[in-house]
Amino acid sequence: MxxxxxxxxxxxxxxxxxxxxxxxxxxxxxxxxxxxxxxxxxxxxxxxxxxxxxxxxxxxxxxxxxxxxxxxxxxxxxxxxxxxxxxxxxxxxxxxxxxxxxxxxxxxxxxxxxxxxxxxxxxxxxxxxxxxxxxxxxxxxxxxxxxxxxxxxxxxxxxKSFLINYLRPDFLITDSYLYAQNLKVKDQSKSLRVLDQIIVYMYENASVKKITYNYIKEERSNIFREVIKDPNLIPFEIGIDFANGYTTLIPAYTAPPFEYNTKGLTFNPNQVAGKIKLYKIEPYVKTEIKTIDFQFKETPLKGTPKIDIYLYLNKNRSLKIKLQEINGSNLYDDEIKI
Structure with a gap:
């Protein structure tokens, strides 16, 4: 002592x-x-x-x-x-x-x-x-x-970062693969998400290896079929850009049907209009799938819950989008194929 x-x-x-x-x-x-x-x-x-x-x-x-x-x-x-x-x-x-x-x-x-x-x-x-x-x-x-x-x-x-330190590709692949091996039996969906990083590395080095983007997508599909037997899982996430920034709504490798409900807040006093952007995010590739502009009754206070946002992903990968003003009228109601 x-x-x-x-x-x-x-x-x-x-x-x-x-x-x-x-x-x-x-x-x-x-x-x-x-x-x-x-x-x-x-x-x-x-x-x-x-x-x-x-x-x-x-x-x-x-x-x-x-x-x-x-x-x-x-x-x-x-x-x-x-x-x-x-x-x-x-x-x-x-x-x-x-x-x-x-x-x-x-x-x-x-x-x-x-x-x-x-x-x-x-x-x-x-x-x-x-x-x-x-x-x-x-x-x-x-x-x-x-x-x-x-x-x-x-x-x-x-x-959310879409950047990888490509000065260390061997680190990226090995670390991802070791984790994927550890998860493969316990959690196949997580295992696949990790293996995605290997495909990302191939994509980023396509000019050196003469690998085409279609080859990358095909290899990713092969891994998808090998690791996960359920064909219904979607290998991408769906997110939304609203006034307060990007938010993941439907996580990658979710099995439809899947529904999500959230509220949009006003970001300015006396606001009467807004805009949301929906994105489909594959490994380090962000694609805009829909922009929706809408108007609503004036709201004096910033940060007031104003819009009900509802998403429903069907098994056929059709996404139903519904926006409704809280205690008000429908602002948007449609279904799109993703």
Whole structure:
């Protein structure tokens, strides 16, 4: 006891790093401060979600906003925010390239290790774990500086990234494939979403490999048939751009029929008109499928629920769209084939 007070304990780890990180963060009682460039490891991430949900741990997380972290196949940042976690994105121009975690402002985990399957299974990585007060204090100061210079993400859908760091294609493919292998038996739809990233890489390198876009689509269909036997699942998401930004309405790999109902809010005082855009989003390809302009009775206050938005996706992939003014008239009612 006396020695541990005088001499801070520091340990080094070069293998089983995921286990070491999960073991330590499970001990958190108050807070986690995490800064990593890439975070695709669902085991670590789900441990963090459990801590927020069950122990009400205050978690702040800094990661890079790119297609690896914030694409269709990333960890569930939306749930992280909904549970009360603070998410901060850095960008390519001013990348936060740290890999550290501070537990209860008492324990520091620092090293070369991004929270990815690639780091866990392929790279030569290291972390050190220390309870040195001086070290922890320095890292807390640096973390607070990062937070002060970035805005927290409020709506993950509006921050959706269609960018991938193509300087690391091998990382992208291997990390996706390792995760897909892990999920294939448990969750085939998630497995397919991950394998989409491999097709994306092929598409982005088509000019080098002389691969056509039709070849990409055909290969994606082959994977679809191989991994998922249900022909009814739709391999794309449907989302909406309204005044408050982009929101996913129908997630990718949903089995129709599927319905969704939400409300549109006014974004200006005394507003009398609005516009929505519906999008079909395949892996890193965003296609507008419908723009709807409408008018309604004047509303004096900003942020007033004004429009009921209803979508219904049939098994034949026809999308019924209905907009109705709340306590008012129909604004739009039609069905389109997607």
């Amino acid at each position: 006396f020695k541990s007070i005088l001499f801070p304990k520091t340990t080094c780890h070069f293998s089983n790093i995921q286990f070491e990180i999960v073991s330590k963060i499970k001990q958190a009682e108050k807070s986690l401060k995490i800064s990593v460039t890439w975070f695709t490891n669902h085991t670590i991430f789900n441990t963090i979600l459990d801590l927020i949900e069950k122990k009400k741990i205050d978690v702040k997380l800094v990661v890079l906003n790119d297609g690896i972290n914030n694409g269709q196949n990333g960890v569930n940042f939306k749930k992280f925010i909904q549970l009360g976690g603070t998410l901060i994105f850095s960008d390519e121009k001013s990348m936060v390239h740290n890999k550290f975690c501070i537990i209860d402002e008492k324990i520091l985990i620092n090293g070369s290790y991004n929270y990815t399957y690639y780091a866990e299974t392929r790279n030569w990585e290291n972390i050190t774990i220390s309870n040195s007060k001086r070290l922890v204090k320095s890292y807390v100061k640096e973390f607070n500086k990062i937070v002060e210079n970035h805005k927290p993400v409020k709506n993950i859908d509006s921050e």
